């Protein structure tokens with residue numbers, strides 16, 4: 227009997243995971259840690275720091291434990307995704323691969339490089355616009371507002387799939403373990419910090435319960451979402467959504483149920499509105515792929531030529547960039563946000579908009595450097611949301627430039643200077 231590989235790279239969860247419900251008879255669950263995404267570099271900037279690597283290792287370890295509790299083994303490989311999968315397929319005589327339909331261009335390209343003997347089936351596991359509502363890319367609106375206006379009225383998010391897992395057919399833990407030595411070695415070398423497991427499935431579901439149901443923070447989200455510091459001003463769901471350990475359809479369903487059972491207001495709507503931004507960038511990346519990484523942006527890339535040449539910096543610009551990264555520009559509001567990012571791996575949305583604007587317009591640096599540094603540091607790094615938002619602020623996406631007046635923004639969002647004081651004093655203590 228031929229075996230199917232089930233790649234869980236973008237769906238590291240048991241809840242709402244169509245890949246775990248496949249009726250195929252013989253199958254092996256698999257995760258590949260992409261070596262280039264965690265050890266490679268772009269524009270001379272490492273693509274991930276230690277915290278991001280540790281978080282990824284912790285989340286893979288957590289899903290492996292969850293699957294083990296269901297008597298399902300997990301093969302964990304490290305390396306070039308296409309190569310590792312093709313080798314494994316040969317070794318196990320696998321003829322089919324099932325996976326979540328990726329968004330990031332490098333993940334899409336990896337699927338194209340798989341050995342031709344492997345029949346690939348992609349399921350869209352992480353979008354709100356599921357099968358029936360799948361937009362046609364050619365006619366997909368390029369700006370957020372028309373996108374939202376066109377699709378929001380139709381949006382019937384399919385309920386999450388939460389039936390118990392069919393236990394049969396999976397390779398067991400002992401059958402999988404012989405393939406796991408490289409991953410186990412990496413995990414023991416870099417010691418995944420299980421405290422960071424807020425990004426794991428269990429941590430994420432607990433967070434959703436706390437934010438929506440127990441604390442009812444969702445009821446004031448619209449008023450608090452522009453804050454800069456704290457634990458309840460926003461959902462903090464971005465990391466598990468980015469890793470696929472939280473299903474966006476599950477989160478959506480929790481919001482809708484809360485609206486039906488407890489209360490609906492502008493704030494509960496606004497959380498859904500923000501999830502539509504995530505959705506928008508996902509479909510835009512599927513539509514334009516690599517053009518999002520072009521320095522001159524999508525529109526010019528289509529009209530003229532995409533410019534993928536790496537940013538070139540004079541030594542003065544290099545110095546400015548290093549200061550921005552370290553949070554030492556001399557502008558307190560920028561520095562506090564950057565130091566917070568460096569310390570915690572996160573930054574509020576308001577902070578991100580401001581430091582991005584500062585790099586692009588005040589320092590006049592190539593926006594892609596900022597996006598690459600964010601990629602290295604953000605624990606919620608998500609290709610479409612990160613590069614899409616940077617392009618949006620730089621005006622190289624489908625919008626005009628968005629420049630922020632930093633001192634006005636600091637006045638508006640940190641009028642008493644508490645945020646700046648807290649972060650900068652903390653750093654100097």
Ligand SMILES: Cc1cc2nc3c(=O)[nH]c(=O)nc-3n(C[C@H](O)[C@H](O)[C@H](O)COP(=O)(O)OP(=O)(O)OC[C@H]3O[C@@H](n4cnc5c(N)ncnc54)[C@H](O)[C@@H]3O)c2cc1C
Pocket residue numbers: 451460461462463464465467468497500501503504505507573574575576578579582600604606607608609611612613615616
């Ligand atoms: C320059 C820049 C870079 C960014 N990089 C990332 C990134 O790598 N990964 C990432 O998930 N978000 C990114 N964002 C969007 C946003 O800042 C974060 O999603 C948000 O701050 C995460 O916190 P939260 O989960 O508490 O968000 P909440 O305010 O609780 O929002 C709920 C969810 O909606 C989605 N969302 C909210 N705002 C946006 C947005 N502007 N664009 C896309 N999705 C959104 C996220 O999935 C988020 O988890 C970036 C924004 C900017 C301006």
